[in-house]
Amino acid sequence: MSERTGDPNRFDGRVALVTGAARGIGARIAATLAVRGATVAQADVVEPDRWAADELSAPHSRHVVDVRSAASCADLVAAVLDRHGRLDLLVNNAGVVRRGPAATMSEQDFTDVLDVNLTGTFRMCRAAYPALRAGGGSVVNIGSTNGHIAVLDTLGYCVSKAGVMHMARVLALEWAPDRIRVNAVGPTIVPTDMTSDLRDDPDYLAAKLATIPLGRMAGEQDVANAVAFLLSDAAAMTTGQTVFVDGGVTIH
Known part of the structure; x- marks a missing residue:
């Protein structure tokens, strides 16, 4: 429980690392963990002065990481430990998408997605493992409903997200x-930059919403709340699970 309050939903005294935190879901996760008392190390491949998110003030920190590089992941963990002295929580949110029919998708587009989404998650988990083991930590991988159901024209993304959710189980x-507890969160479509092209297509969006029993997209805060729960002591007996934040997409 929180070192200060005894509230299992709080993270006082703990340090969290969130990748892909420059904008969108990652930025919202970082802000949510900070509100609940965590010291948050935000990391992204872009330089901090290009981040869309408002900066969390000290003692939080910003870092650059390229999850395609094992050395970059190791350097990130070392920087977090140097800055904050410990690492308790890891959120693997960094991700990319390439869309197109499988028959015409280039090998490069396919492997680029796997390198960031799947192997990048492995690299971060491996780099963080010694620090997480030192105090008994918690990890959440960001998956997707695309990793559970088949979706047209997103082969690499679907396969990568299925992989990160199964990685959580292993x-x-x-x-x-x-x-160390390891879980995953699988959102349906979320209104972020990554989905802007899809949301600009009214026919696609109407068809997509028709598959969601609750009738709306997932919000960034919906995803952040699920991540915070799985990281927290409120989920102390939950490990190897994927929580779908999908309004019921995966139940039918």
Whole structure:
């Protein structure tokens, strides 16, 4: 529980690292964890002066990371430990998408998506493992409903998100003796820059919303709330699970 309040939903005294935190879902997750008491290290591939999100004030920090590089991931963890002294929580949110029919998709587009979304998540988990093991940590990978159901023209993205959700199960099993919990969150479509092209197509959006029983897109805060729950002591007996923040998409 929180070192200061005893509230299992709080993160006082803990340090969280969120990748892909320059904007969108990652920025909202970082802000949510900060509100709940965590010291947050935000990381993204773009330089901090190009971030869209409002900067969290000290003691929070901003870092540059390229999850396509094992050395960059290791350097990030070292920088967080140097700055904050510990690492308790990891959110693997960095991700990209390439759309197009599988038959005409280039190998480069396919492997680029896997390198960031899937292998990048592995690199960050591996780099963070020693620090997380030191105190018994918690990890959340950002998956997608696309990793559970088949979606046209997004082969690499679908496969990568299926992978990060299954990675959570495998790591949960391997790391349970180290008191590290690993879970995933799988959102449906969220109104972010990544989905702007889809949302600009009224026919697509109407068809997409028709598949969501609750009838709306997931908000960034919906996703952040689910991530915060899984990271927190309120979910102390939850590991290896994927929580779908999807308004019911995956139940039918």
